[in-house]
Amino acid sequence: MTHQPLQSEVTHHYLRPKKKFPNVWCAGCGNGIVMGALIRAIDKLGLDKNDVAVISGIGCSSRMPVYLDFNTLHTTHGRALAFATGVKIAKPQMKVIVITGDGDALAIGGNHFIHACRRNIDITAVLINNKIYGMTGGQFAPTTPGGMIATTAPHGNYEKQFDVVKLAIGAGASYVARGTVYHVTQLEKLITGGLRKKGFALIDAFSNCHTYYGRMNREGDAVAMIRWFKKHAMPVEAAARIPPEKLKDKFITGLIHETDATEFCEEYHWLVDRLSGKEAEK
Amino acid sequence: MNAAGGKEQKGKKSKGIQVDSDRYEIRLSGSGGQGLILAGVILAEGLGIGDGKNVVQTQSYGPEARGGASRADVVVSEREIHYPKTMKLDMLLAMTQEACDKYYPDMKESGVLIIDSTLVTQVPTKRYYGLPFTRLAREEIGIVMVANVIALGAIAELTGIVSREAIRDAVLARAPRGTEEKNKQALELGFSEAKKLKRT
Amino acid sequence: MTMQKAIVKMLQGNEACVYGALYAGVEFFAGYPITPSTEIAEGMARELPRRGGKFIQMEDEIGSIAAVIGAANAGCKAMTATSGPGFSLMQENIGYAYMTETPCVIINVQRGGPSTGLPTKIAQSDTMQARWGTHGDYTAIAVAPSSARECFSETVRAFNLSERFRTPVIVLTDEVLGHMREIMTIPQAGELRVVDRVRPDVPHEWYRHFEITPSFVSPMASFGEGYRYNVSGLTHDQDGFPTAIPEEIKTKLDKLRLKIERYIDEITSFRTEMMDDAHVAVISYGSVARAAYQAVRMARERRIKVGAIQPFTIWPLGEIRLRELLIPIKKVIVAELNMGQLVHEIRRVAPRHTEVFSLNRYDGEVMTPHQILDKIREVL
Structure with a gap:
C-alpha cells in the first residue's frame, strides 16, 4: 500500500532541515508562507531538485534559498537577477527561480529588474513585497506608500511609490501576477503558472512585516496585517466588472498580464544554430 | 622568453645613441577619413605577415583622432621591438598640410618625407617626394578613397622597406569584396608613379 | 578550435586577449561597453556564438560580473573585460567571487583616472585596486602582459590560475597595449597548457563545496549536477552555510589566503x-x-x-x-x-x-x- 505523504512531509523533502533551522524570520513573517507556496508549486510540477536553481540577493526574503534543498546561490544586494541571468544562459535546461524583496529588486536592483523583463529571459522571480527594508530595521522602500512611517521617514514618507506590476509589464515581462500571503492557494497557482511560463515571470507577493512596518504604522500584528490583505485584495476578473471608483482602496490580484514573446535563451540558441549552419555551408 | 637577451650581445655596437640601427619608424598622417589607420594596418601586415619582420602598429585614439590630424605609426625591425611607439621618424607620409606641419618636426634629419602634392602645398624642406595621391585616385582610378593605397605603393617603391608582393597581398587581404581590382590598380599606379619620381 | 598549421596574425592587444581566452576554453562572456576595452566584448560577440559559447551584453558592469559568476557556478569558464570606471563598479561582486571561490577572469584595460579620467589614454593607476579593490581580507591574483603575444598567453594563464585555485584572476593591460597591433603566431592546440577546475569524485551526499583539503583548494561541482550545494557571500562553513562561529570564520579566511600563498612559486613569473x-x-x-x-x-x-x-x-x-x-x-x-x-x-x-x-x-x-x-x- 502506498503511503499518501502529508503536506508537511512534502515540504520537508525540499528543505535542508538538519542544516539551517530554525530560520532567521520573525514569528508570523509571511516569507515562510511564500516558501511553502513555492515548494508546493515545484512539487506539483514534478521538477527534479537537481534541475532547480534558486537565487537571491540580500534581505529577509533573500535568506530563503539557504533553507531550500536545490542549487542555491545567495548573492549580493540587488544583483540576484544578474547572477541568475548568467546561470540560465549557461544552463538553459535548468529551472531558475529568483527570490527577491521590494528593496532588493526595485531600488538597488532596479536596473537588473527592468532588463531581465526586457530580455524576457526564462526566470521566475518571486518578489516578496512587504513595503519596507526589514533586515536593516525598517527603512522606507520604493514600495512604501506616501505618508507612512519608517525609521528613515520618521515624519512620514514623502516619496512616491513604485507599482511593480506596471513596471514589469512596461519593461516587457511575459507573465506578471500578484498574490498575497493570505491567498495561499492562489499564490501557489500563480507561482506554478510562472514556472510553467517560458519567459520572464514576475509574481509580486504581498507580505507582512509586522515587526517594523506594522508596528511603526499601527497596522497591528501579523494576523491583523494578513487580514488586511484579505479585505483589500480584488481578483483581476472581478475588478473588470466593478466601476473604478469602487476600486480605490483595493489592489488587484491574480494573473494580471500574459503575452507570448520569444524568450532570450531560445533566441540565442537560434543564433548559434544559424551560425553553425552557415559554417557548414562554407 | 629571453631570446632577445641573447641576440642583444651580438647587436651592432656603434657610437653614441645609434642603437637599433635596424629599427625603422614610419608615420602615415593626414585627416580623418583618408584611410590612414587602415593603411597603417595594411603596411604593418605586409611587413609582418608577408615579409616576416617584427612590426608594431599604434595610432592616436579619442578626441585627438577625430577631425584634424589623424595618424598611424608603424615600427619595424629585424629584432624584437621593445618600445612600441615611434621616437624619431625614418619616414613620414603627410596627406594634408596640417599633418605635414604637425609631424615634420618628429622626423630624423635623414628621414624620408612623402607628401600628397594635391593637398600639401608648403613643404618645410627641399628633401621630399611629392605625388598627387588624391588627384591620381580621383582621376586615374575613379575613387578618391584609394588615395591611401596609391600612397602605400609609392612608399614600397621609394623606401624599399616592404616588398611589392607583401604589400600587394596585404592590400588584397583587406580590400572589401568587389574592390580588389580597383585596389590592385591603385597599388600598381603607386609603384609606377613613384618609380618615375625616383628616375628624375 | 582547429589549429593545424601555424597561423600568423596581426592582432591588437585586446584581440589577442580574445583569442587567448578562446584558446583557454572560455565558454561565457558578459560585458558592458567601455573604452578602451570594448574590442574584447566585440570579439567575443563575434566568436562565441559561432563556437556554441555564450555572450551577453549586460545592462552595466555590476550585472556583467554577476552574470559571469553565475555562469561559472553553472560550470562555464567565464570572463568579462572592462576599464577603470567599470572595474570600480565590479568590485563588490569581485569580492563575492573571492568569498565564494568562483573561478573567473576579469580583464582591466587600464586608462587614466580617477573617475571618468582619460578614456583614451594610458595609465597603470589601478595597480593597487587590482590587489585591494574590494572590501575585506583576501588574496588576489593579477597578471600583466606587455605585448600582443603576452596578451594571449597571460589570458590563458589567468584562466589556468583561476581554475587551478578557484579564484577570480585579474588581467591588467592598458590602453596602449590594448590598441596596438603586433604580429604574433597563434599557439597551436596543445602548445600552451590549459587547466580545468578539479571536479569532485565523491558521492553527491558527501560533497562539500568549500571543503578544507590539504591544498586548501576545494574540488568544484557545478549547478545541475546533483550536488545541490549552497553558495553565499556571507562568511560560511565548508558546506557554504552562513556561520558566526569564530573558528569557522577564521578557517574560511585562512583558506582564501593559504590556497594562494602556498603556491606562490607556481603563480609568479618574471x-x-x-x-x-x-x-x-x-x-x-x-x-x-x-x-x-x-x-x-x-x-x-x-x-x-x-x-x-x-x-x-x-x-x-x-x-x-x-x-x-x-x-x-x-x-x-x-x-x-x-x-x-x-x-x-x-x-x-x-x-x-x-x-x-x-x-x-x-x-x-x-x-x-x-x-x-x-x-x-x-x-x-
Whole structure:
C-alpha cells in the first residue's frame, strides 16, 4: 500500500532541515508562507531538485534559498537577477527561480529588474513585497506608500511609490501576477503558472512585516496585517466588472498580464544554430 | 622568453645613441577619413605577415583622432621591438598640410618625407617626394578613397622597406569584396608613379 | 578550435586577449561597453556564438560580473573585460567571487583616472585596486602582459590560475597595449597548457563545496549536477552555510589566503633582461616594460650596467624570487604610469642595501625610453 505523504512531509523533502533551522524570520513573517507556496508549486510540477536553481540577493526574503534543498546561490544586494541571468544562459535546461524583496529588486536592483523583463529571459522571480527594508530595521522602500512611517521617514514618507506590476509589464515581462500571503492557494497557482511560463515571470507577493512596518504604522500584528490583505485584495476578473471608483482602496490580484514573446535563451540558441549552419555551408 | 637577451650581445655596437640601427619608424598622417589607420594596418601586415619582420602598429585614439590630424605609426625591425611607439621618424607620409606641419618636426634629419602634392602645398624642406595621391585616385582610378593605397605603393617603391608582393597581398587581404581590382590598380599606379619620381 | 598549421596574425592587444581566452576554453562572456576595452566584448560577440559559447551584453558592469559568476557556478569558464570606471563598479561582486571561490577572469584595460579620467589614454593607476579593490581580507591574483603575444598567453594563464585555485584572476593591460597591433603566431592546440577546475569524485551526499583539503583548494561541482550545494557571500562553513562561529570564520579566511600563498612559486613569473652583471635595475610591467627594455638597450650602448625586471604576476609579486634578483643590485628604479603604487611593494621586499627610486608618469602618455634612461643616469 502506498503511503499518501502529508503536506508537511512534502515540504520537508525540499528543505535542508538538519542544516539551517530554525530560520532567521520573525514569528508570523509571511516569507515562510511564500516558501511553502513555492515548494508546493515545484512539487506539483514534478521538477527534479537537481534541475532547480534558486537565487537571491540580500534581505529577509533573500535568506530563503539557504533553507531550500536545490542549487542555491545567495548573492549580493540587488544583483540576484544578474547572477541568475548568467546561470540560465549557461544552463538553459535548468529551472531558475529568483527570490527577491521590494528593496532588493526595485531600488538597488532596479536596473537588473527592468532588463531581465526586457530580455524576457526564462526566470521566475518571486518578489516578496512587504513595503519596507526589514533586515536593516525598517527603512522606507520604493514600495512604501506616501505618508507612512519608517525609521528613515520618521515624519512620514514623502516619496512616491513604485507599482511593480506596471513596471514589469512596461519593461516587457511575459507573465506578471500578484498574490498575497493570505491567498495561499492562489499564490501557489500563480507561482506554478510562472514556472510553467517560458519567459520572464514576475509574481509580486504581498507580505507582512509586522515587526517594523506594522508596528511603526499601527497596522497591528501579523494576523491583523494578513487580514488586511484579505479585505483589500480584488481578483483581476472581478475588478473588470466593478466601476473604478469602487476600486480605490483595493489592489488587484491574480494573473494580471500574459503575452507570448520569444524568450532570450531560445533566441540565442537560434543564433548559434544559424551560425553553425552557415559554417557548414562554407 | 629571453631570446632577445641573447641576440642583444651580438647587436651592432656603434657610437653614441645609434642603437637599433635596424629599427625603422614610419608615420602615415593626414585627416580623418583618408584611410590612414587602415593603411597603417595594411603596411604593418605586409611587413609582418608577408615579409616576416617584427612590426608594431599604434595610432592616436579619442578626441585627438577625430577631425584634424589623424595618424598611424608603424615600427619595424629585424629584432624584437621593445618600445612600441615611434621616437624619431625614418619616414613620414603627410596627406594634408596640417599633418605635414604637425609631424615634420618628429622626423630624423635623414628621414624620408612623402607628401600628397594635391593637398600639401608648403613643404618645410627641399628633401621630399611629392605625388598627387588624391588627384591620381580621383582621376586615374575613379575613387578618391584609394588615395591611401596609391600612397602605400609609392612608399614600397621609394623606401624599399616592404616588398611589392607583401604589400600587394596585404592590400588584397583587406580590400572589401568587389574592390580588389580597383585596389590592385591603385597599388600598381603607386609603384609606377613613384618609380618615375625616383628616375628624375 | 582547429589549429593545424601555424597561423600568423596581426592582432591588437585586446584581440589577442580574445583569442587567448578562446584558446583557454572560455565558454561565457558578459560585458558592458567601455573604452578602451570594448574590442574584447566585440570579439567575443563575434566568436562565441559561432563556437556554441555564450555572450551577453549586460545592462552595466555590476550585472556583467554577476552574470559571469553565475555562469561559472553553472560550470562555464567565464570572463568579462572592462576599464577603470567599470572595474570600480565590479568590485563588490569581485569580492563575492573571492568569498565564494568562483573561478573567473576579469580583464582591466587600464586608462587614466580617477573617475571618468582619460578614456583614451594610458595609465597603470589601478595597480593597487587590482590587489585591494574590494572590501575585506583576501588574496588576489593579477597578471600583466606587455605585448600582443603576452596578451594571449597571460589570458590563458589567468584562466589556468583561476581554475587551478578557484579564484577570480585579474588581467591588467592598458590602453596602449590594448590598441596596438603586433604580429604574433597563434599557439597551436596543445602548445600552451590549459587547466580545468578539479571536479569532485565523491558521492553527491558527501560533497562539500568549500571543503578544507590539504591544498586548501576545494574540488568544484557545478549547478545541475546533483550536488545541490549552497553558495553565499556571507562568511560560511565548508558546506557554504552562513556561520558566526569564530573558528569557522577564521578557517574560511585562512583558506582564501593559504590556497594562494602556498603556491606562490607556481603563480609568479618574471622576465629579466641583462641582469647578469647589472648594478642598476628597472622594474616595470605592461607597456612600461617595453620602454624599460629599450632604455636598457640604450644604456648598455653607453656601457652602463643596467638590467630590467618585468613581473608577469603583479599580485602576488613573489617577494622571495624578487629579493633574490635584487641582491646584486645597488639601485632599483620602479617605473610606472601612476604616482607610485608598485613601488611600495618593491620597497617592502627589496634587500636593505638596495636603494629604491620611483619614476612616475601620470599625464596620459606612455613612458618613453629616454625618460627611463635619464633616470638611470640620474641615480648612477
